Each structure stands twice: as C-alpha cells, then as structure tokens.
Amino acid sequence: MGFMDPGNVVWFEISTADGQAVKDFYGSLLGWSFALDPDSSVGGVTYTRIMAPGMPFPMGAIYDNANSPEEALNVAIVSADVATDQERLEKLGARVIVPATRVSDVTTFARMADPRGNVFSLFQNNQTPERLKEFAEQGQEQMKEMAGKPVPGSYAWFEVGTTDAEATRDFYGKAFGWRFVFDDTAGGKRYHNVFTGNQWPSGGMYDLGADGHPDKTAAAAGKFGFASSTDMDQAFEGDFDLVDICLPLPLHAECVLRALEADKHALVELPLAGTMDDARRVAEAAERSGRQVFVDMFERFIPANRTLFDAVRDGTYGRLEQLTLWNRTAHLWPGVSLGLETLPLEAMHSDMDIVTRTLGRPHSIEVATVARDGDSAAIEATLRFDGAFARDSVSSLMPTSWGSRGRYTATFSDGVLEAVSSVGFDGKPSGTLTAYTADAVRELDLPPADQYTAMIDHVLACLRGETDNEIAPATVLDALQLTLDIDHRINGNT
Structure with missing residues (x-):
C-alpha cells in the first residue's frame, strides 16, 4: 500500500481557539517550527503548518479558529473522493462537522466525528496525477527513512480512544478497511494495533471501556448475589478458595503464580501461557504447592474425544495409524480476529492436545497457510510420527450460515472412529460418533455434550477430593509446545 493510498493516516491537526498558545507550548516542548499556509487560511481560520526539527516537509497543522468550540487533535485520512466518502460515512453513523470543502486547487477536506465522538478529517489531494505520483513517491521514501531513524518530535503513531471497542472496530473497518490486532505486549491492557493497509501497524486503539466501570460491574454481580470489585488485588484476597483467571494471555502465568502465593487454587483459560518458560514455571509451582491448578x-x-482417548489407551480398534482433524468456523464472535496471527493458539491448541494425547510429539511438522485478510485465514498442519501421521486443518473463511463445524477421523489398524460436530449460527450444537469395523458400522451413543459444565464439575470434584486432576499444568505442556512450534513456523513467534 502506498503512502497516499485511501485509508492511510497522513496528517494531523490541532484544533484550537488560541493558536499562539499551541505554538508556544509545542515549540518549546518538541522543537516544532511553524509556517502559515495562506491557501488553507480561509473562512476565519488560520491554518499553520507544523514541521519537526530538521524535517523538510510538514507533518500536520494548527487549525486556529476563534470560534472553535473545543480543543481537539485529530488525524487526517486520505480519501479518493471526499464528498462521496462523506456521504458514505454518514450512513455508517459518522457526524459531519465541516462538510466537503475545496481549498484552492490543492486539496479538498471534510471534518467528521465517528459514532463515538472521535474527530477525524478526510483529505483529498487535487493535484495532477503526475504531480500526485511524484508527491506520493517522495513521501513514501521519507516515511521509510523516518521509520529507520525516527526524528525526535516527529509524527510516529496515532491512537483512537473508545469506550466501545466493538463499535469502533466495526466503523473504521467498514469505513477505511482498517484491521485491528490485539497487542499481547501491552501488559494486559485492552490495546489493539491498527493496520491501515501496510504490513506494519501505524496506530493503536485503546479500549477505555475495559478499564473498569464499578457501577456496571456491581450491577452485573448483583444479579447473582456476588461481591464485585474493579481492583485486581481483590481477586487474590478474601475468604474464597479458587481464582478463575479469564484474562489476556500475557497475564495467565503471572496470575496463576500470584494465586498460589495467596494460597488459592487457580483455574486458568487456555492456553496456560504464551511461552514454554512461563508454562514450566507454573507447572513446577503447582507441583510444589498444596493448592491445585486447573x-x-x-x-x-x-x-x-473421551471415546477416542479410551480407544487408544485400551487398543479397542488396534493401533492408531492416521488421525485427521478439521475445524471450520464463521466469524461468530464479533470483533475477534481469526487470522494467521491468532489461529494457532486460539483454534489449534485443543487439536494439538488431542494429537499429543493419542500419538505423542511428532518428529516433523509441515505447515501450509492461506489468508483472505488479517482476520480470516486457514492453516493445515501435517505431523509425522513413527508409523503414523496426523493432519489438522482449521479455517475461519466460512460464511455466517455455516456456523462452526468440526470433525475427526481416527484410522486404527482394525477400525475407524469418525466424529462430526456442529454449532449453527443459532448456537445449537449437534454431533455424532460412528465406529467402522470389518464387520459393521455402528453409531455410538453419546451422553449430551456439555463440555464446559463437565470441566467445572471436574474441578469441583477435585477440590472435594473425589478424583484426580486431569487438567493440571504438567498435562498440557506437550500440547502447548507443539502449538507454539506451529505458531513459530507461521508467525515467527518464539
């Protein structure tokens, strides 16, 4: 994607009723210099370009209007046709502040606010195609130079703050094709990197609604008679036995260890951790502790799946020689990315658990991928063992009407087990399990599938001392290692 392609953020503006105060502040703070733009200073507005120290071109401007209702900083987004985009964005819920306005022969702009109130501008360059191409190429080279050696005080990043992340992602995705990817390195904050069309992010979205609303939290907890708090420390203090950790992946290991230190049991969302070092630390701490980790x-x-595990353990159909698993889903969870960056840990981890529990660790891995965009993709992994192989295929390329469907075919030396399951877009599950042998085809009777309740019942039974823990950290290490190996082959993560 080029520097001046539609959807890119290429400029920022500071709206103010006191332009001199803005110049005084940023000039002394960041060393900015300023130059009046007479062509854009129309209708009572003084438009002043902003240059970073030593930079040959402006990066933004001060929009100085004595009648400006508020101080604001907004980004400018490239548009191929401002008037057309203004009308289109209004239908998506945006509000017009300044309608499409032509400024001499240079630019056309409009100022708008997204559905959450964030102000932005549309920017259209009206120069000749030849001059525009020259300008875009020049800007592209300058951007590359700045990325390699950033100039202090220069424009580097933009952020969108929102209290409704889903609505904001939806608007900017439809409006400009922006892609949002959760940032695992943000210390647990609900922060997403924003890709405006390039291979690297150029901005971020901060979900301010995730920082805690005491009133809303209390209201939700009150429906079930629970106490509540938005203070993380409260999750590890008080008269209760178990901490249920449903947090972003980078916080899993840290919070499990903290729960054990507080003499609490812990139930943690999968995956156990984002690195094997963290996973082993948790497994070792759990072994030493008098508390249990699930x-x-x-x-x-x-x-x-339990039938498959039993068949492998008991040799019901002989030796397992081939295992094929696939899971294909539509985007049933609004705002959740299911692209190549997320599919391995989000969609393949449970399959890798089935593989390692039935065949062990493979001696070779081959991976193929296809990506429709940053949020929709498919992965196929072929895993080879001594005398056996497994293939796992996951995809998020399906239409909504498909829902979510999964299958495994386990080929043994003396028979085949085939399981088929589906969850429609209406949320209703169904499934069958069929056994094929030389003598017959039998559909096996299965109890109702409610794996989530079954998992919670197992945790409670362990806490009562009625059974042994089947989902302890030590039991997931092989599956996590295999999942991370596949993720590394796809995304280069370590």
Missing part, C-alpha cells in the same frame, strides 16, 4: 482444557470432556 487449565481449561474443556475439549478433553467432549464425549467423542
């Missing part, structure tokens, strides 16, 4: 490997409690 990893939410809920798919171990699916009746069809």
Whole structure:
C-alpha cells in the first residue's frame, strides 16, 4: 500500500481557539517550527503548518479558529473522493462537522466525528496525477527513512480512544478497511494495533471501556448475589478458595503464580501461557504447592474425544495409524480476529492436545497457510510420527450460515472412529460418533455434550477430593509446545 493510498493516516491537526498558545507550548516542548499556509487560511481560520526539527516537509497543522468550540487533535485520512466518502460515512453513523470543502486547487477536506465522538478529517489531494505520483513517491521514501531513524518530535503513531471497542472496530473497518490486532505486549491492557493497509501497524486503539466501570460491574454481580470489585488485588484476597483467571494471555502465568502465593487454587483459560518458560514455571509451582491448578482444557470432556482417548489407551480398534482433524468456523464472535496471527493458539491448541494425547510429539511438522485478510485465514498442519501421521486443518473463511463445524477421523489398524460436530449460527450444537469395523458400522451413543459444565464439575470434584486432576499444568505442556512450534513456523513467534 502506498503512502497516499485511501485509508492511510497522513496528517494531523490541532484544533484550537488560541493558536499562539499551541505554538508556544509545542515549540518549546518538541522543537516544532511553524509556517502559515495562506491557501488553507480561509473562512476565519488560520491554518499553520507544523514541521519537526530538521524535517523538510510538514507533518500536520494548527487549525486556529476563534470560534472553535473545543480543543481537539485529530488525524487526517486520505480519501479518493471526499464528498462521496462523506456521504458514505454518514450512513455508517459518522457526524459531519465541516462538510466537503475545496481549498484552492490543492486539496479538498471534510471534518467528521465517528459514532463515538472521535474527530477525524478526510483529505483529498487535487493535484495532477503526475504531480500526485511524484508527491506520493517522495513521501513514501521519507516515511521509510523516518521509520529507520525516527526524528525526535516527529509524527510516529496515532491512537483512537473508545469506550466501545466493538463499535469502533466495526466503523473504521467498514469505513477505511482498517484491521485491528490485539497487542499481547501491552501488559494486559485492552490495546489493539491498527493496520491501515501496510504490513506494519501505524496506530493503536485503546479500549477505555475495559478499564473498569464499578457501577456496571456491581450491577452485573448483583444479579447473582456476588461481591464485585474493579481492583485486581481483590481477586487474590478474601475468604474464597479458587481464582478463575479469564484474562489476556500475557497475564495467565503471572496470575496463576500470584494465586498460589495467596494460597488459592487457580483455574486458568487456555492456553496456560504464551511461552514454554512461563508454562514450566507454573507447572513446577503447582507441583510444589498444596493448592491445585486447573487449565481449561474443556475439549478433553467432549464425549467423542473421551471415546477416542479410551480407544487408544485400551487398543479397542488396534493401533492408531492416521488421525485427521478439521475445524471450520464463521466469524461468530464479533470483533475477534481469526487470522494467521491468532489461529494457532486460539483454534489449534485443543487439536494439538488431542494429537499429543493419542500419538505423542511428532518428529516433523509441515505447515501450509492461506489468508483472505488479517482476520480470516486457514492453516493445515501435517505431523509425522513413527508409523503414523496426523493432519489438522482449521479455517475461519466460512460464511455466517455455516456456523462452526468440526470433525475427526481416527484410522486404527482394525477400525475407524469418525466424529462430526456442529454449532449453527443459532448456537445449537449437534454431533455424532460412528465406529467402522470389518464387520459393521455402528453409531455410538453419546451422553449430551456439555463440555464446559463437565470441566467445572471436574474441578469441583477435585477440590472435594473425589478424583484426580486431569487438567493440571504438567498435562498440557506437550500440547502447548507443539502449538507454539506451529505458531513459530507461521508467525515467527518464539
């Protein structure tokens, strides 16, 4: 994507009723210099370009209007046709502040606010195609130079703040094709990197609504008679036995260890951790502790999967020679990315648990991928073992009407087990398990599939001392290692 392609953020503006105060502040703070733009200073507005120290071109401007209702900083987004985009964005819920306005022969702009009130501008360059191409190429080279050696005080990043992340992602995705990817390195904050069309992010979205609303939290907890708090420390203090950790992946290991230190049991969402070092630290701490740690490997409690595990253990159909698993889903969870960056840990981890529990660790891995965009993709992994192989295929390329469907075919030396499951877009599950042998085809009776309840019942039974923990950290290490190996082959993560 080029520097001046539609959807890119290429400029920023500071709206103010006191332009001199803005110049005084940023000039002394960041060393900015300023130059009046007479062509854009129309209708009572003084438009002043902003240059970073030593930079040959402006990066933004001060929009100085004595009648400006508020101080604001907004980004400018490239448009191929401002008037057309203004009308289109209004239909998406945006509000017009300044309608499409032509400024001499240079530019056309409009100022708008997104549905959450964030102000932005549309920018259209009206120069000749030849001059525009020259300008874009020049800007592209300058951007590359700045990325390699940033100039202090220069424009580097933009951020969108929102209290409704889903609505904001939806608007900017439809408006400009922006892509949002959760940032695992943001210390647990609900922060997303924003890709405006390039291979690297150029901005971010901060979900301010995730920082805690005490009133809303109390209201939700009150429906069930629970106490509540938006203070994280409260999750590890008080008279209760278990901490249920449903947090972003980078916080999993840290919070499990903190729960053990507080003499609490812990139930943690899968995956256990984002690195093997963290996973082993948790497993070792759990072994030393007098408390139990449970990893939410809920798919171990699916009746069809338990039948497969039993068949391998008992040799019911002979030796397992070939295992094929596939899971294909529509985007049933609004705002959740299911692209190549997320599919391995989000969609393949449970399959890798089935593989390692039935065949062990493979001696070779081959991976193929296809990506429709940053949020929709498919992965196929072929895993080879001594005398056996497995293939796992996951995809998020399906239409909504498809829902979510999964299948495994386990080929043994003396028979085949085939499981089929589906969850429609209406949320209703269904599934079958069929056994094929030389003598017959039998559909096996399965108890109702409610793996989530079964997992919770197992945790409670362990706490009562009625059974042994089947989902302890030590039991998930092989599956996590295999999942991370595949993720590394796809995304280069370590």
